[in-house]
Every structure is written in structure tokens, then in C-alpha cells.
Amino acid sequence: MNQRWSLSALAIGIALSAPAQAFEGMWMPSQMPQLASELRSAGFKGDPAQLSDLTAAPLNAVVRVGGGTGSFVSDQGLLLTNHHVAYGVIQYNSKPDNNLIDNGYIAADRSAELPANPDYRVLVTVAFDKVTDEVLKEARGKSGRDYFDAVDAASKRLVSECESQPGYRCSVADMYYGTDFYRIKQLELRDIRLVYAPPRAIGNYGDEIDNFMWPRHTGDFTLLRAYVGKDGQPADYSADNVPYQPPAHLQMAKNGPREGDFAMLAGYPGVTYRHRTAAEFDNQVNHVLPQRVQVFDQLIDIIEQQGKADADARTRYASQLQSLKNNSKRAAGELLGLQRSQAVAVRAADERGMLAQTDADDRAAIEQLSTLLAEQTALRDREFLLNVFGSQSQLMRSALMLQRLQVESQKPDAQRESGYQQRDWNNIEAFLKQVQRRYSPQVEKALLAALLGRYQQLPENQRVAEFDQAFGRTPAQLASALDKLYATTTLDQEAQRLSRFAAAREGQPMQPDPLIDLAARLIPAQLSLEQQRKTWEGEDLRLRPAYMHALFDWRKSQGRALYPDANRTLRISYGTLESLQARDAVTYAPVTTVAGIVEKNTNQVPFDAPKRLLDAIAKGDFGDTADPVLQTQTVNFLTNLDTTGGNSGSPVLNANGELIGLNFDSNWEAVSASWMFDPRYKRAVHVDMRYLRWLLAKVYPAPHLLQEMQVD
């Protein structure tokens, strides 16, 4: 791994530059035994079989927390996760006179542990069962929308049966794109409390500037505690509740890792696309990402131009502008990375090899899949533009949302489209209220003119009659339609939106308004497009398993196992601490030290290291948490582990299964890893547990917690 990028290889052709397997893989625990020899040669000293059961130690110590991952670190329900995963909990407990984000928090004892926001959840996996036959039984022989509905209905039934036992949350996970289905049963802990949070200037040191960056110097960790009722069952917060006693917890290591050491990580990675077809890779690199950059940059330009003349609009669109910039930057970074890895050519060559040894039946299904994907690709521009059309407007989006709510609210609540059920009303109302702070008619018209102007240039087969009727076929008709709509709508007044919301949620007709009336004409088109999407989804579920079978066999013939693409289920990655040659002549060491905190410190947010921390660094009193070779305190470390969004808070274990780190980010060069794992660039960024221990021992002391974690 980490070879210098060979230019002669570039010159000779892509065959040589296909990335090595290296430590690619977000493995299902059940796959670990078959990786035994790879694990051992990487340095693992435990029994791979012990990693195969999600419901046994150590994996049952790894839980879902908020939007990320966490792990139990004591037998009294003490939970370790990221500062950014627990951010809402810390914020929820802030008071005007005590901002816990800024100040951090140390609960002196259990009575001082602060209850989280009531919707904060910790999920402990207690069962993981293969349910492929049950899910597919009714679907077999069907196709399209029928296939989709059959899978959907079976999944919902399985979830509902499982959730009949109170205190549990269940889901059905689709592995290998429709090939296998698993039912996951999770204990749902509802009383979570804040135990220890470092100040923001430690937990989020560097913030956006250092985001995706290495070298890193961030103490992105927080300790929570899960509580249950006196009967040991999940319960809402109550002063009488008692600490949850997890089935297992992780033991913090006494020593820290160094370059080359084995490391492994368990967590809930979100979504990857590694096993998508060569055509999908081509579409992503040569169409989707460039289009995303181009359209987002156009919208950015429009907002900036409008903002130059209008300070008020500048303020109102600051947040949308920032978000567009982040999205554009991320897409550009993903594009650059995939080009650098020659992802399209590498995946195409790989797929050609696979197809050459695939049997006729699977090939026939793969042909059908290709046709399906081509059908979607032919309409991709429309899909993209109409999606952005909805998401980047305020008044237009309000009108569409209200109109759809009115349609859905005429059905029984359970049959309403997700997002329009009674449980969603609060969110809808909140959206309708915030419009006031984020809307300017000039900017919205300019954004819609740009997006619909692009739409007007689409070929006939991508056009939708309702949109053409509403906005015309020429830029002049479009401009005139938008001018008329925005000159006469009253939806820019909050009271007008909220009174229509009151009607729509009851399924009642709304008072007329030009935008509401327009939405009424557009919603049927929207519904018909949704119907088509579900048909496609059903066909995809039906056909893609053939592709996955072929890929599985192909990998087997290469002597490689196949992990399922990430789907928010528990996975294991393993690898080593590895340096990064990010650019020519630049080498990043895999361990950072407190010297970097001092170097980066500017006394200005986000590099405003607390004086207490700077003093402690200057004092140099690191004790047994110092690295024996570097002779100073380490802060973060870097591994080649396979991760993606959702892995935030994943525990990192050493060769003996002891806790050495806490995953919190990856490097910018790896932003394309959701599609392709390139061992030269894919790294994950972790908090070194020695830094946590030092902070708790010497800087913001919490000796009782070190004692509880048995590292005092």
C-alpha cells in the first residue's frame, strides 16, 4: 500500500493502477471467520470467530447512538461517542448562563448526569436473523411495482411482528442489493444522560477549517450513560432509573498504537456504492458529479450576484449559500478522487472480467438490469433538476409541500407517504415558519429561472406536460410566469402559509393562491414520477441479485471475499496505522501530538485552545499517557480502515481487542471512497484514547470516570 503513484504505470495503462485490495472492506461480522488468515497476517491476536456474533462480546458493546455509533466502556452503561454525535445532548442542557458547548461538562457524580433530549436514542442489537425467504416469498414471479410492493409489505410485516414486544425497534436490512435480507432487533434505550463533554475548543478544535483534514488535533469525544427502569427495561427519563448494565463493554487499552500497528473498528457505516455497475460508475463520474458541480456553482453565482446589491438577501441566503458551497466542494472532491483513481476504467475492466465468466442466466438478468439503468439514465437530468427545483426554493417548496399534505391527509394516517404523516406535522410547520428568515423573491425567482431554464432545454422525452404548461417552453414565457406568480402570491406571509397548513393537514381544500394553484397542477406529475421510481426500484431489487451473484463468484475466483455495500448495519473494518502521502513530497505521519494544538492555536474560533489546555501542554506533565517514543502526548491517529459517514463514534480496537481510539472523520483525499476504495488515499481519523485519558487525568479531571473505566 501507499506506493508512490507510478507515472510509468499511468503511461502504460490502467491495468497496473487498479487498486490493491489492501484493507478494503466493511465486513458483516458473520464474514470474519472466513477472513481469519488475513486478520492474523494484519496483526490481529484474538479469535476471529469471536467477531462473528453481533449479539456477543465485543460486538454487543457497539451500539447505535443518535445518528452515529457508540460503545459501552463500563459495566454501568457508560457510553463513548463523538462530541459531534452527542452535540444535541450537550446543547439541550446548555443554559443562558452556562453554555455547555463552550464550557464542556463534567458530572461530579451520577446525580449530576444531565438527561438528554427525550428523542435521543441508544440502540443495542439483540438479534440479527436472516429473513430472505420470508421477504421474497410473495415477490418471486412478480416484477416492477408489484415486486417492490411485495418486498415492502413483507418487510413491514416482519418489523411489526418484531416490534410487538415493547422496548424494541426492528428493521429489515437489504444486503447485496436485494440478494439477502436480515431482520435486526434492537433494544431501544430512552433515558440517556450527559456525563462528560470537553469544551468546544477541544471537542471541535478546528471545526470546518480542519474538517476532512489531516493532521488533526481534535478531542471529538463525549461520555454518556444509558439508564433503564428499576426493572431493567427501557424507560423514559425518571430520577428513579438506574444505570443500564450492558451485556458487554470495551476495555480501554493502557498503551497506545504506533505506525504499522493493527487496528479494527466496528460501526454503522451509512451508504457506499462500491459494487455498482460499470455503467453507474461512468454515469457518476462523467455526468452526475460534473452536473452537480456545474448546477450548484450556477446557483452559488446567482445568490452571490444578488447578494452584492442586496445586503438583506445576502443575510437571508447565507445558510443556503454555505450549504451549496459545501455540496459543490464535496462533489468536486469526489470527482477529483474518482478521476485520480481512474475509477471508471478500473471498474469497467473489473466488470468485463466478471462478465466473461458469468453464466447465461445471470447474464440475461444483468442485461435486463443494464436496460433498466439505461432507462433511468435517459431521464437523469430531469430527475436531478426537479429534485433541486424542490429543495432550493422556499415559497415554491412550501406550496408543493402544502398541496401534497392536502392530498396525503385524505388517506388514513398509516397509508400516507412518509414525511406527511401526523408525526411529521411539527417538521412541516417548522419549515413553513422558517421561510420568513430565508426568502427573497428576487433570489428565488432567479434560482428557479436558472433551474427551469435548464429544464426547458431538455429533450422532449425528458419533459413533463404539467411543467411545460405551468412555465412555458421559452425563457421569456418562464420569466413572465415566474414574475406573475411571485407578484401575486400571498405565501410570503407566514399567516397565509399557516392558515393553509391548518386546512391541508385535515385534507380540506385550501384558500386559492397562485402558487398553491400551481402546486395543485404539478402534484399529479410528481405522483406519477414517484410511481415510476417505485417501479424502477422493484425491478432493481429483482434484477440486481444476479449481478451480485456474478460479482461474488468473480471475487471468489480472485481469492477475495465480497462485503455488502454499506447500509447502516453493523460492520467491521480492519487494517493498520498508516502514514499518508497526500501529495508529491508530502508525508503525513499517522500520529499527531499536542505540539500541533499549540501550532494551530490562534486564540480565535475555531483554533482557540483553552488556556487550561495550553498551560497543561506547556507544563508537559503527561505521565503514563505520553507516547514512549515520541515522548509527548499524542492527540489523534490515522488508519487505513474502511469507513464512511455513519462510522462516527465507532470504537477502534487494537490487536487484543482493547479500545485505542474513537473514529470521527476521514481525510479529504478519501471523499471518493463511497464509490471506490483507493488504498493510496483512504484513511480514517481517530481520537487517541491516550488523549482522552490525559484530559480526564490532568486537564479537566474526572478521576471517578477513569476509575470506572479501570484506567485510573
Added chain:
Amino acid sequence: MNQRWSLSALAIGIALSAPAQAFEGMWMPSQMPQLASELRSAGFKGDPAQLSDLTAAPLNAVVRVGGGTGSFVSDQGLLLTNHHVAYGVIQYNSKPDNNLIDNGYIAADRSAELPANPDYRVLVTVAFDKVTDEVLKEARGKSGRDYFDAVDAASKRLVSECESQPGYRCSVADMYYGTDFYRIKQLELRDIRLVYAPPRAIGNYGDEIDNFMWPRHTGDFTLLRAYVGKDGQPADYSADNVPYQPPAHLQMAKNGPREGDFAMLAGYPGVTYRHRTAAEFDNQVNHVLPQRVQVFDQLIDIIEQQGKADADARTRYASQLQSLKNNSKRAAGELLGLQRSQAVAVRAADERGMLAQTDADDRAAIEQLSTLLAEQTALRDREFLLNVFGSQSQLMRSALMLQRLQVESQKPDAQRESGYQQRDWNNIEAFLKQVQRRYSPQVEKALLAALLGRYQQLPENQRVAEFDQAFGRTPAQLASALDKLYATTTLDQEAQRLSRFAAAREGQPMQPDPLIDLAARLIPAQLSLEQQRKTWEGEDLRLRPAYMHALFDWRKSQGRALYPDANRTLRISYGTLESLQARDAVTYAPVTTVAGIVEKNTNQVPFDAPKRLLDAIAKGDFGDTADPVLQTQTVNFLTNLDTTGGNSGSPVLNANGELIGLNFDSNWEAVSASWMFDPRYKRAVHVDMRYLRWLLAKVYPAPHLLQEMQVD
């Protein structure tokens, strides 16, 4: 060298963090023999005695070119220097239909070599004689202004005698701050021609973005040729001239260097302050630099605020704004570096050690020097503000310049202050003309209000009666004075400035104008401040040698030699190729490769690598210029050599005295090296001669030049 910054040393105190001597030193050639053992232990394989004579090989191959350094690389006057040193020559030869900056240039043969702008000069040192006694003879026993005048008169006489021989330019150099004086005699070559320049996108790849940066990927070189008359004497351009046959030239190495290899460099470093007193270090770090940042940032803020409302002013002040930003950034970088190196404490401890072993006579003179410096320090704020007051205005500066010109023009030309002689008239006229493009009354008033507002807050002893009378003592009086001046002046019209210029240069009275009249009242104060500065300078020249004697003895007792601070005379530095740990966990290798050109390429200025270069890199046909270990083409390399501004174009030699590189920049971390050499951070950036050879061999071919340099 290059040790990890030890935090425990930080904690223990500064004693441990005093920088090691390492490869600090810009040595006079005459000092090389005494460094023989150090040179050999660094890897030098030649005879150090051979480096002691500026007028013998190899040093007589090193010449002054334009504002930098160059070296002869063939016996036919072929000269190697930086692209940025020869920039004016390239630009001078550009035509509307052939921009040589963009396109580069290759002279197919001698007849195609293009004459430089007529004022472009190459200076070959032919004599270097100690003239201390002659310079100081009349000064001894004097003090203050008399001492200054005696040194000045003696120096001018020595120069004038020397220049009586046509074709030579002479100067007197002050070494060790008034301790020693040398007369330098240089052959002045006036017919210089452009032979080979790479395109801008190679010669200035990365431009401002990569300036001061490492890793670097810039081919910052150009080949010129010096011509003389048929009689071998310097001559203006003529088609009949013949190539100058230099007394010596450098031989290009066949192999390139790698990390740890010996390297040495000869050139004309500009100004350093390494041997200034501890009090001057303290003043620089704790006052001068912070003040510079603060005042420049205030001016930046004013221009940006004014520019927000006034697009025209934004354009007019773009260049001044950029220059202020560069100056502020540079001052901030220097400050940061000196703080990181604990320069004040290190220098103070060093000086305490020195004074403890200095004899009574020198100590008495050093005491007087301290008193003198304290006197200057007491007035430093006024000096700084009045200096910026003149330089950051347009109309005010025009008025002061015109008034001073009128005063000086009443004297014989030779006695006029430098800058106001007949030879300076073109420059003055050009300045008076460009005002039109760079002036806005609102911005100028705002800038002057800020600077004079600061001046008004100075204590009584720093105030000047003439300024107080002109601008009042309160902000209100100042604002009213400025409003009145700028409401009524006519100097904002070019014709008004130029008609007064015509009068002033003849020493005639000028037509009245509020700003001209104000300048007439301020000039006497300006002259009196100048008189005081020359008195200080005389005292400094008289007293500082005692400090230098003491320092010389102190260094000797430490077993170290003492080099003079840089003063634009020929110096030698030696050291090795060394990596740079610029920040925690970041290591920069000392050699870059063409892979970095591809990585940085965006197809946008300044990272718009030519297609021909990119194709050649992709082709990978590097031949014998490829590095045998890296197996690819190198571009730039990094050494720990001691350099500063003026070293641009210095040849870098290997242990055998062969040419391996061309100095062109230093790293951002070393911007504080003008005051203190910190071996952890001081590096110099060079073009690898293998890159030049590859470009000439394979990319933009010039086989005849490779043949002439005997590396074909």
C-alpha cells in the same frame, strides 16, 4: 538539526531551545579556509582554499544579474539565472503577436538571441580590496554627523577613483557594521541577450499561490548571454558584438542530489539583521512587527470599507491593497517565526554571555550604542508613521515630492539628495502621471486621517511642530484640515502636477496650491528629521564596531566563526539537502517530482501546465535526467542553506563544485530568518538542474545549448 520541537524543553526554559549553529552563515569567501573542517564534515570534497578568492574560479563565474545573482555556464558567456530575475528582459522582447512571457523563447542560434532592455546589467567582480583605513582615516576622532560625512566622502572618493577606468562599476561595502570596509570593482557588461526562457506556466508555475511554499514545482530559470565589443571590452548592444568569454564558468553535474547530500551556494544576499543587539531584537518582535501588522491592517480595512460602496475606488486601490496585504502577511509571518524561535530570549541570553566577557573599553562603547538605540527607539513611532504617511498617499506624496524637488534643484546636481537628481526626473514624472489611476480623495483622506490620528496620540516628545500646526491636535481639527485641503487642491489634475514639476525641477517657485503650500511648510521638518537620522547613522558607524568586536570574541570562545550580516556582497553558504518538518505530523521530502506538476495542474493560471509538458510527463521519457531511486523526473529540491532576498539566481553546487541547482525562493516558515536562523525551519528552494536538462532535451528542445553546456 530538524529535531522535533521538544515540549519539555519549552517547559524547562529557553536555554535548551537556542538554535544549534547548524548551517547558519553567509560567509565571505575569504572565510572559507578557516571553515575547512566543517566543510569537509558536511561532505565537501574540494579544496576550501579554492573558495577564498572572489576573482578566481569558481567564484568569478558567479555574477550580479539584474536584481539578483547569476552564473556563467559556458565559455561563451552563457548565463544562468532565474526566470523572475530575467522577467524584464523577456517582457521587453514580447510582441503583441508573440508574448514571450506566456510562450517562452528558444533562440535557434546566436543570431536569434534577443537584446535585453538597454539598462539591464551583468556585473563581474574583478577586485575586492580591504579599504578600512582609507575609509575611516578622516572619521577617527569625529562623531555624529561629522563621522557620517567623513565616511561618506571617503567612500565616494574611493568609488570615483575606481570608476575612472571605463567599463567598471565600483562600490564600498561596509562589513560588520562599520568595522571593515571593502572596495568592490566590477566589470559592467551592457549587452545582454535572451537565449532560452520556458513558458510562464513552467517558469512561474504556481505564481503567488506557491510563492514561499514547499513542495514546489517551478522551472524558475532563464538562460541569457553576455556580449562585449570586438575588443573584448564592455559595450552597448551592437550586432557586431561578440560573446563575452568569462574568466571561468560552472560545469553542470551529470547526476542530481538526494537527501543528505552536500550543497553549497554563492550569491548576493540582500540584508540580514542577525547580529543586531538584544534590544533591537526586542524592539523588532515586541514593537515594530506588531505595529506594522496593526497599522497595515487598519489601512487594509479602510480601503476595503471604502471599496464596498465605491467600485471605482476598489479598482484604483487594488494594487495598493494587495501590497499592504503582502506586507502585513509578511510581517505577521516574521513575527510568528521569531516568536516560535524565541528569538528575543535567545538573543538576550547570548548577548548577556557576550557582555560578561567583554573588556571595559568595548563595554563603554556598547553602553553608548545602547543609549543611541534607546534614543531612536523613543522616536520609533513617529518615524514609522511619517514614513507610512508619505508612502501610502498619492496627492500628499506628490506635493511633498514636488516641494522637495524644488528645494534640491537649487543645488548643483551632484549635491542633490539621491532621488532628486536629473537622472531621477523620469521616475518622478512617471509617479506624477500614475497618480491618476490610483487616487480617490475619499480613500486618501481616510488613510491620512487614520495615520495622522495615530500620530496625534503620540506623546509630546515625538511630535513635530510643523505637523501639529498643519493638521491640528484633535481628530476634529485633523478632519477639518484634510477636508479643506482636498476640497480645494487642484493637484488631482495631471496637468496641474506636471506644470509644477516643470517649475520645481528648475528650482523655480511653483504656482500656489493648498497641498503644495502645506508641503512647503512640512519640508523643513522633513529636512531636520533627515539631519538627525544622519547624525544617528554616524554614531552607529562609530560605536557598533565595539559590539562586533565583542561578538567576534564571544563566538571565537564558542569555537564559532562570525560572518558579517548580509549587505549585497558575494557570500557563500553550505549545507545539505534536508527534509522539513513544517508542522506536527507533516514531513516534506527535499526533492519534488513531475507527479506534483500533474497534481497541482488545474488548467487555470497559475496552475496551467502546458499540454506539451503534461504529455511529456505522461509519456515518462525521462532518460538520464530521471532520478535513479525515485525512477521519475525531479523538479525542485530543498536545502538548509543560509539565504535571503538577493540570493535569487544563485548557483547551487555539489561536493565536487558541479552545478546541481538554481536558488529561487525560500519557505514561508523561514521568513523570520532575516533576523534569526532557526535550523528547524530555515530552508532554501532550488530548481533541480536535471529538470532544466530534461526540458531542454525532451520538452522544449535546445540541443545546441545542452551541447554548449557539455551535458548533451
